[in-house]
Amino acid sequence: MCNHCVIEDVKRSMLSRRKLLSAGLAATGAAAVSQSLPQATQAAANKMMLTDLTHELSEKFPTFTGEQQFFIDPKFNFAKDAFNQNEWRINEHTGTHVDAPLHFSADGMSVGELPIEDLVAPLAVIDIRTKAADDADAQLTPDDIAAWTSKNGDLPPYCVVAMLSGWDTRVRTNSFRNIGDDGKTMHFPGFHVEAVHQLLDTSAKAIAVDTLSLDYGKSEDFAVHSTWLPAGRYGIECLANLASLPAAGATIIVGAPKVKGGSGGPARVLALQ
Amino acid sequence: MCNHCVIEDVKRSMLSRRKLLSAGLAATGAAAVSQSLPQATQAAANKMMLTDLTHELSEKFPTFTGEQQFFIDPKFNFAKDAFNQNEWRINEHTGTHVDAPLHFSADGMSVGELPIEDLVAPLAVIDIRTKAADDADAQLTPDDIAAWTSKNGDLPPYCVVAMLSGWDTRVRTNSFRNIGDDGKTMHFPGFHVEAVHQLLDTSAKAIAVDTLSLDYGKSEDFAVHSTWLPAGRYGIECLANLASLPAAGATIIVGAPKVKGGSGGPARVLALQ
Numbered sequence: 001m002c003n004h005c006v007i008e009d010v011k012r013s014m015l016s017r018r019k020l021l022s023a024g025l026a027a028t029g030a031a032a033v034s035q036s037l038p039q040a041t042q043a044a045a046n047k048m049m050l051t052d053l054t055h056e057l058s059e060k061f062p063t064f065t066g067e068q069q070f071f072i073d074p075k076f077n078f079a080k081d082a083f084n085q086n087e088w089r090i091n092e093h094t095g096t097h098v099d100a101p102l103h104f105s106a107d108g109m110s111v112g113e114l115p116i117e118d119l120v121a122p123l124a125v126i127d128i129r130t131k132a133a134d135d136a137d138a139q140l141t142p143d144d145i146a147a148w149t150s151k152n153g154d155l156p157p158y159c160v161v162a163m164l165s166g167w168d169t170r171v172r173t174n175s176f177r178n179i180g181d182d183g184k185t186m187h188f189p190g191f192h193v194e195a196v197h198q199l200l201d202t203s204a205k206a207i208a209v210d211t212l213s214l215d216y217g218k219s220e221d222f223a224v225h226s227t228w229l230p231a232g233r234y235g236i237e238c239l240a241n242l243a244s245l246p247a248a249g250a251t252i253i254v255g256a257p258k259v260k261g262g263s264g265g266p267a268r269v270l271a272l273q
Numbered sequence: 274m275c276n277h278c279v280i281e282d283v284k285r286s287m288l289s290r291r292k293l294l295s296a297g298l299a300a301t302g303a304a305a306v307s308q309s310l311p312q313a314t315q316a317a318a319n320k321m322m323l324t325d326l327t328h329e330l331s332e333k334f335p336t337f338t339g340e341q342q343f344f345i346d347p348k349f350n351f352a353k354d355a356f357n358q359n360e361w362r363i364n365e366h367t368g369t370h371v372d373a374p375l376h377f378s379a380d381g382m383s384v385g386e387l388p389i390e391d392l393v394a395p396l397a398v399i400d401i402r403t404k405a406a407d408d409a410d411a412q413l414t415p416d417d418i419a420a421w422t423s424k425n426g427d428l429p430p431y432c433v434v435a436m437l438s439g440w441d442t443r444v445r446t447n448s449f450r451n452i453g454d455d456g457k458t459m460h461f462p463g464f465h466v467e468a469v470h471q472l473l474d475t476s477a478k479a480i481a482v483d484t485l486s487l488d489y490g491k492s493e494d495f496a497v498h499s500t501w502l503p504a505g506r507y508g509i510e511c512l513a514n515l516a517s518l519p520a521a522g523a524t525i526i527v528g529a530p531k532v533k534g535g536s537g538g539p540a541r542v543l544a545l546q
Binding site: 051054058075078079083084085086089093095103106112116120225253256257263264266270272 | 352
């Protein structure tokens with residue numbers, strides 16, 4: 001297929017996808033990007049779809065420990081001061097956020113040191129919603145990666161691999177942390193350490209989840225964190241709206257905070273398709 | 274020119290630009306994006322350039338008031354706890370950051386409410402470095418906009434208009450805030466309110482500066498903030514590396530924090546070209 005045909009094909013498929021998606025934009029956080037990409041992109045893709053993979057962050061956002069980790073303190077207000085300005089107190093690992101290699105290593109890269117070329121990456125979305133619906137302790141295993149590659153081909157070089165468990169829809173309920181009958185153990189899906197070992201043999205730059213942790217909720221040893229992050233790769237937790245993306249073909253843009261010495265931090269995460 | 278020819282032309286021009294820029298990547302924060310854009314983009318643009326427009330944020334980052342506005346408090350450390358985790362205390366208007374309409378209005382959009390399609394936008398870079406080098410109180414005026422449009426055509430729809438004063442290179446020196454002989458008045462460039470009135474007649478979504486404020490340093494009335502933000506547009510302050518971008522043709526990606534009720538917040542800002 002010549003370049004011309006490839007481009008025309010992509011334009012047709014994107015136009016068709018846009019029509020399909022347009023009814024559900026408000027619900028999924030997606031929006032059509034008009035006149036907002038470089039001419040090269042516009043010429044190729046006409047309008048591209050932009051999806052917000054970020055949860056709104058408020059003081060009530062659920063946390064791994066169960067304790068409030070974000071506080072917003074008004075310092076100036078419009079009625080009194082003619083402007084509004086707040087101060088935040090925030091744990092780095094709150095809301096939709098990045099885990100830098102430094103989170104689980106003595107001297108790994110901080111969140112401010114992540115190379116920008118690793119923040120804009122092809123996104124592989126591995127859908128484990130069916131088994132997660134049956135078992136809150138489900139894990140993304142090598143079999144799930146194999147199922148993805150059998151349908152979509154090899155993982156793209158330097159990609160981000162995301163687990164879609166469907167957990168983002170629970171974010172405003174107790175079933176997001178999902179404490180069990182023992183009153184303390186959380187039950188939500190995560191990566192299996194064997195899948196992570198397999199991904200370390202690829203060029204994947206990050207793994208991402210729509211739950212509170214890269215490890216599944218009942219993990220007692222943070223095996224995934226301890227395997228993935230010290231290897232110089234990074235993680236993303238608490239993603240939203242992965243269900244509105246294709247399994248392959250989207251590009252993730254990770255707006256990681258450029259904080260010196262940060263072990264992670266809240267991030268604005270978008271996807272282009 | 275047929276689509277095929279346009280695409281081939283763009284590929285050639287981007288390849289040539291990449292070669293030109295490759296020697297200066299480390300200095301400018303730019304990087305080549307390989308295998309990290311959707312197939313549609315890759316087919317059109319081969320490799321695109323990614324530029325980091327974000328300053329590193331540390332406790333020493335200069336602030337508008339001169340007082341420290343970012344504090345990092347280690348809560349866990351690897352030697353003792355087997356992981357690193359910090360808590361931040363941060364004023365919303367610190368480092369490379371967004372001013373939301375709510376910053377200067379009673380009930381304007383918060384930073385969490387900015388539409389995502391306004392966060393990915395064509396970027397017009399208006400270069401006033403020559404006059405800013407002569408006069409630290411220089412302002413971006415309607416004449417500067419006219420000079421840009423005479424060379425580049427109309428401003429793109431829904432764009433971000435950035436002032437390039439060259440001030441980002443001063444960020445680690447006292448000349449960034451640039452206090453005058455009176456010991457209190459700051460002297461750095463900003464937008465002139467007449468330029469902002471003119472931009473309100475366009476569809477521009479945001480104005481951006483490489484200094485500490487949308488208004489120039491010696492402003493006593495925040496005329497630009499008070500004109501632009503209540504109109505439902507937003508601002509970006511303390512951008513870096515604008516000098517490495519073309520006047521027209523780049524796309525800005527504003528990783529604004531999705532914080533409920535925030536009047537602004539630190540953002541990871543990137544540019545694609």
